Amino acid sequence: MNVENPPKKPGVADRTSVIVRTSVIGIVTNLILASIKGVMGVASNSIAITVDALNNFSDAISSIVAIGGAKLAQKTPNKKHPLGYGRFEYLSALIIAGVVLYAGITSAVESIKNIFDPETPNFSAVALTIMGIAIVVKIALGRYVKAQGVKVNSGALIASGADALFDSVISASVLVTAIIFIVSGVSLEPYLGTFIACFIIKAGLGMIRDTLDEILGKRIDRKLSKRIKTLLTEEPEVRGAYDLILHNYGPDKNLASVHLELPDHMSVGEADGLTRRLEEKVFKETGVILVAVGIYSYNTSNNEVARIRKDVVERTLVHEWALQIHGFYLDAETKTIRFDVVLSFDVLPHDALKILNEEMKTAYPEYETYIVADVDVSD
Numbered sequence: 001m002n003v004e005n006p007p008k009k010p011g012v013a014d015r016t017s018v019i020v021r022t023s024v025i026g027i028v029t030n031l032i033l034a035s036i037k038g039v040m041g042v043a044s045n046s047i048a049i050t051v052d053a054l055n056n057f058s059d060a061i062s063s064i065v066a067i068g069g070a071k072l073a074q075k076t077p078n079k080k081h082p083l084g085y086g087r088f089e090y091l092s093a094l095i096i097a098g099v100v101l102y103a104g105i106t107s108a109v110e111s112i113k114n115i116f117d118p119e120t121p122n123f124s125a126v127a128l129t130i131m132g133i134a135i136v137v138k139i140a141l142g143r144y145v146k147a148q149g150v151k152v153n154s155g156a157l158i159a160s161g162a163d164a165l166f167d168s169v170i171s172a173s174v175l176v177t178a179i180i181f182i183v184s185g186v187s188l189e190p191y192l193g194t195f196i197a198c199f200i201i202k203a204g205l206g207m208i209r210d211t212l213d214e215i216l217g218k219r220i221d222r223k224l225s226k227r228i229k230t231l232l233t234e235e236p237e238v239r240g241a242y243d244l245i246l247h248n249y250g251p252d253k254n255l256a257s258v259h260l261e262l263p264d265h266m267s268v269g270e271a272d273g274l275t276r277r278l279e280e281k282v283f284k285e286t287g288v289i290l291v292a293v294g295i296y297s298y299n300t301s302n303n304e305v306a307r308i309r310k311d312v313v314e315r316t317l318v319h320e321w322a323l324q325i326h327g328f329y330l331d332a333e334t335k336t337i338r339f340d341v342v343l344s345f346d347v348l349p350h351d352a353l354k355i356l357n358e359e360m361k362t363a364y365p366e367y368e369t370y371i372v373a374d375v376d377v378s379d
Helices: 015-044 047-073 088-116 125-152 155-184 189-216 222-233 268-286 303-317 349-363
Strands: 240-248 254-263 289-298 322-331 336-343 368-375
Touching: 015 047, 015 125, 015 155, 047 088, 047 155, 047 189, 088 155, 088 189, 125 155, 155 189, 222 240, 222 254, 222 268, 240 289, 240 322, 240 336, 254 268, 254 322, 268 289, 303 322, 303 336, 303 349, 336 349, 349 368
Parallel strands: 254 289, 289 322, 336 368
Antiparallel strands: 240 254, 322 336
């Protein structure tokens, strides 16, 4: 399978065109709302409406960045970056988070200033009506953008959609505050502006955290991990699938490596044919590109080996930090036993291996034991 230019994942539309089209709609809508609210904020002498306008303007900038990220992510792989530029989308999401964070901090500063040096707002019926319409528009925009983001697996669009829905709550709060002022004469504007700014800052920090998780790498989604292992073990020759690791090179490009437990009588040619079938099968069903398949052999014709394997498993799993054993193989001719053990993050691999090697040497002094520590990266 061509790793540099794999076929598109089945059932997914052209991501770039969807992201660009959706982002353009967001840009136009937010610029219109920002302009209207900006004029209203100045005319009404309202810090809350001005902060809301600034928030809409930051959303427009975010959409522009999302388009740039999507375009850069589609650059053709080359000698310098053979796996493509898909991770540009994560960088664009990080920039968007920075824009949101900056807007929040700026809004907080202006709102706090207004607490100590308050100005009396002057709301009109036209301003209140426009605010009501803006709320409806933001709800519709947020639902649309988020749905498109889920459709094409775009973190930037999903984040923008969620932000737009939250903006509608902010605008609703501004409208309620304006009504309270008209009815009672009590101005809560600077306090609401500060409250809104805090939520914007919180949203920006959350977006940074989520994007950094993607860049640093995180645990494989449990459903996807289970689905891939089920597909692999459906083959009668495969007794188990282990050490599944997903390498992400963009929202629509996942490369994976795995170890399969196969019978010791299987030839290289048979194993080659099996792995090629599995590569096609996994990609067709999940869109994940299986780029590396390691092999564990298991004994098939010796009852004594089965007894020893059972004993080794029991001795190892008595430790709480030993989560799983796989790849067990006993070579009677060379007097060696080898297996992998999955360790929890509660123990240092060096310490765990020292304990296990000493226990195996005591239980089976006639055998040389080779134990490999695996990281608990998937379920």
